Amino acid sequence: MDRVAKLASQKAVVIFSKSSCGMCHAIKRLFYELGVGPTIYEVDEESRGKEIEWCLMRLGCNPSVPAVFIGGKFVGAPNTVMTLHLNGSLKKMLxxxxALWL
Incomplete structure (x- = not known):
């Protein structure tokens, strides 16, 4: 858990992802289109990726990715991120x- 918390707190926006995951791609694209350059950890390419996935699942991510952290805090999975985007809260959080200046 400490490793995930440390990685998540190093940048304004951190996304744990898998390179072959379609939903992960959609979430990353959303942030890019908002003008945010998130730090992305592809857990399927990390040497300790299985450990990271296990920690994310303990946080409540099921499936484990994509998992989004903003300001070092766990925001959630795609449903939560999209809800925040649609109701206008995501930009304020960013x-x-x-992570956003406008």
């Missing part, structure tokens, strides 16, 4: 974390 501004508060220093």
């Amino acid at each position: 501004r508060d974390a220093g």
Whole structure:
């Protein structure tokens, strides 16, 4: 858990993903289109990827990816991120974390 918390707190937006996951691709694209350059960890390419996945599942991610952290805090999986985007809360969270300036 400490490894995930440390990785998640190093940048304003961190996404744990898998390179072959379609939903992961969609979430990454959403952030890019919002003008955010998230730090992305592809767990299927990480040497300790299985450990990271296990920690994400303990946080409540099922499936384990994509998992989004903003300002070091776990935001959630795609349903939560999309809900925040649609109701306008996501941009405020990104501004508060220093990931967006507009």
